[in-house]
Amino acid sequence: MLFKGRTVAAFMALTMAGSVLITLTVTEKYFSLTAPAPAAGAVSASSAAGKGGLTPKELDKLNTVMELIENKYFTDINREQLVDGALSGMVEALGDPYSTYMEKNIAEQFSETVEGSFTGVGAEITMEDGNIVVVSAIKNSPAERAGLLAKDIVLSVNGQSMSGLPLKEAVAKLRGPKGSQAKLQIRRAGMAQPIQLVLVRDDIDVETVYGSLRPDGVGIIEIRQFSLNTAKRFADELGELEKKGMKALLIDVRNNPGGVLPVVEKIVEPLIPSGKTIVQVQYRGAPAERAVSKGKGKSYPIAVLINKGSASASEILAGALKESAGAVVVGETSYGKGTVQISYDNGLGGDLVKMTVAKWLTPDGNWVHEKGIKPDVPAAPPSLYTVARLAKAKTLQPDTIGDEVKSLQTMLQGLGFDPGRKDGYYSRETAEAVMAFQTSGGLEPTGIADVKTQQSLEQAARKWVRCPQNDSQLAKAIETLKARLGGGQ
Structure with missing residues (x-):
């Protein structure tokens, strides 16, 4: 499945920069990835410091500035902070949001997330x-x-x-x-x-995979991120669903920001017939290298559910299954992140440099960076999924105008109380809708959205969103799969 060639002792992260959710950086201890030997000009983890570096003239310049600061600056300085700042500035000068230098304490925080707890x-x-x-x-x-x-x-x-x-x-x-x-x-x-x-x-819930089987035979596997144990968890869930007689598979990667390249490869390989491409990775100055499946593929139909928060490794999964396994993609256009990062820690004393080293392409050679993957079957989320929460800092009443009123109206509409309009003007019809909601919830029916009413409305909206029966995107994906089961394409 993986690329042929010499070993790169590093971890290839396919996740957005600055992740608060999952790690951006990991070190050699986490993964050994077999990768192609980069062509001239490409840089691998095992040769990151093998050539180049600062010239004597450049070193002299840096030392001169350091000495000036140490000897002439008007207050005491923190030498370690200065060095870290210089290193950070060097990486930031690349102008790449996915490349970064991290001091030891920040690197440790990110390492926690890839290991599964934070x-x-x-x-x-x-x-x-x-x-x-x-x-x-x-x-x-x-x-x-x-x-x-x-x-x-x-x-x-x-x-x-x-x-x-x-x-x-x-x-x-x-x-x-x-x-x-x-x-x-x-x-x-x-x-x-x-x-x-x-x-x-x-x-944060560190479980990354959830599986379930519907009475109609549609199996659903939700992947929330691609961390180190995700491939095994996916294989376990898939095996259980198949044992129970699954007829069609839906993989839900909505709001999944990505993760680890080898993990997503392992997940999709059994679903893709042998000899077909999973993903292509292209290093600087080198032709794209293909990761080729050794799997058997599946006889049942497959769909992938994506949205605007599906990024990176999620997009690799969607692209691979769409182009090499005949899967149908349902939902919204994905985020659009098409680069690969490797983290280096050799010689850095616990610090990390995470750097973009390649771009990835779909099996057909498409680069989705800043464009995303477009669904075969578009499906927008319900308005309650995306409505801005109420600040609950002031009472909203007739003739009030603003975004808070607009959110109020969207919530009322989504819960079945017609506000008459959703443009942010608190009209008579909106007041009547508020009054109807208040009556249904045992509140005093004033038609004025005080803080208590706003809190109750938000609670009702959250409860509605948590109900799977209200997930119209999921319903569309299931409908699409069932049509394929019935012979329609």
């Missing part, structure tokens, strides 16, 4: 055009419960601006002990004003 907000972020942008929120995490969405821009955390921060510092601000609060100011497309979200940090 505390945080359960969201992954990246850098786009100088902004801290959300990639996805893990299911049932504090980020999802608070309503954080893919493509949200994080403006501040606990009152501290994120403007101009390096990605790793933004990640550090989102991390924190269990039970502590992260108060986020968010800019969201379609909202005139920033919105406020309060996330309570918690232990």
Whole structure:
């Protein structure tokens, strides 16, 4: 399945930079990947420091600046901090949001996540055009419960601006002990004003794979991230479903930000016939190398469910199964992250350099970077899945105008109480819908959305979202699979 050639003692991470959800960096101790020998100009983990480096003139320049700071700067300096800053600046000069230098303490935090346990907000972020942008929120995490969405821009955390921060510092601000609060100011497309979200940090569910079999024979496997144990967990779940007589398979990778290249290869290989391509990886100055399946493929139909938060390794899975196994892709256009990173720790004393070393292509040679994978069968999520949460900081009443009212109206509509409009103006019809909701929930029917009413409305919305029967994207994917079972393509 894996590439032929010499061994690269490293771990290839296919995940967004600055992950708060899963690691960006791991070291040689985690994985040994058989990879092609890079062509001239390409860099491998085993030869990262083999050629190049600073010239004597460049070293003299660095030493001169260091001596000037040590001897002339007007206050005491932290030498280690200066060196780390110089190293960080070197990597940041690449202008690549997926390449970063991490000091030992930050590297250790990321290593925790790939091994399967961490505390945080359960969201992954990246850098786009100088902004801290959300990639996805893990299911049932504090980020999802608070309503954080893919493509949200994080403006501040606990009152501290994120403007101009390096990605790793933004990640550090989102991390924190269990039970502590992260108060986020968010800019969201379609909202005139920033919105406020309060996330309570918690232990993140480290289980990555969930399987179930429907009475109609459709098996569903949800993959939340691609960490080190995910391939085994997937194989176990798939085997159980097949033993129970599964007739069709749906793989759900919505809001899955990615993970480890060899893991996703192991997952899809049994589903792809022998000799067909899983993925192509192209290093600098070298032709693309193919990872070829040795699997047998499956006779039952397969569908992959994706959304805007499906990134990187999730996109490899969708592309591989679509182009090499005849799977149908359902949902929304995916995130669009088509590069590969390797982390290096040799000679760094516990620090890590995570660097983009290649781009990956689908079996047919498509590069999805910044474009994403388009679904064969489009399916948008229900409005309650993406509505901005209410700040609950003030009472909303007739003639109020704003995004808070717009969210209120969207929630009412989604729960079956017609507000008459959803443009952010608190109309008479909206007041009547609020009154109907209040009556149904045993609240005083005033038609005014006070804080108690807003809290009750949000609780009802969250309960609605958690109900699988309301998942229209999932329903569309199941419908598509059942049509294929019936002979329709």
